[in-house]
Amino acid sequence: xxxxxxxxxxxxxxxxxxxxxxxxxxxxxxxxxxxxxxxxxxxxxxxxxxxxxxxxxxxxxxxxxxxxxxxxxxxxxxxxxxxxxxxxxxxxxxxxxxxxxxxxxxxxxxxxxxxxxxxxxxxxxxxxxxxxxxxxx
Numbered sequence: 001x002x003x004x005x006x007x008x009x010x011x012x013x014x015x016x017x018x019x020x021x022x023x024x025x026x027x028x029x030x031x032x033x034x035x036x037x038x039x040x041x042x043x044x045x046x047x048x049x050x051x052x053x054x055x056x057x058x059x060x061x062x063x064x065x066x067x068x069x070x071x072x073x074x075x076x077x078x079x080x081x082x083x084x085x086x087x088x089x090x091x092x093x094x095x096x097x098x099x100x101x102x103x104x105x106x107x108x109x110x111x112x113x114x115x116x117x118x119x120x121x122x123x124x125x126x127x128x129x130x131x132x133x134x135x136x137x
Contacts (some may be wrong), residue, residue: 003025004033005093006025007043012030012033017050019054019057027069030094032076032092032096032102032103033092033096034050034051035051035076036080039084044078045077047077048074052074057075069118069119069124069128070124070125071125072110072119075113075114075118078136082136082137083098085129113132113133113134114131114133
């Protein structure tokens with residue numbers, strides 16, 4: 001189990017929103033958990049707005065602005081929303097167990113949606129690029 005689970009959803013959401021979350025706790029799985037929390041509490045559009053704003057602030061606080069990628073951040077939230085809609089799970093841990101692809105094959109999941117290289121191109125880092133292969137729905 002990842003160390004971000006030492007925090008309740010409310011604690012985790014608050015620490016991230018205030019840029020106080022220990023960077024050692026912010027793994028790929030923790031990013032997905034944040035998406036799950038926000039989608040569940042606020043809906044997909046507000047989740048995108050909240051997380052991208054907070055993530056920019058978080059990486060800025062760490063002096064790691066170059067790590068932010070708008071396309072990847074929004075795509076992760078949209079992918080999480082897709083799987084939430086298809087799940088019978090009632091919490092993040094159950095969902096990630098039901099759909100391990102989110103955790104273990106995320107790059108392959110993104111490759112099903114994007115033929116373009118979204119990880120390092122400047123435009124993808126600055127703005128959300130719609131998938132060129134398969135839309136998120």
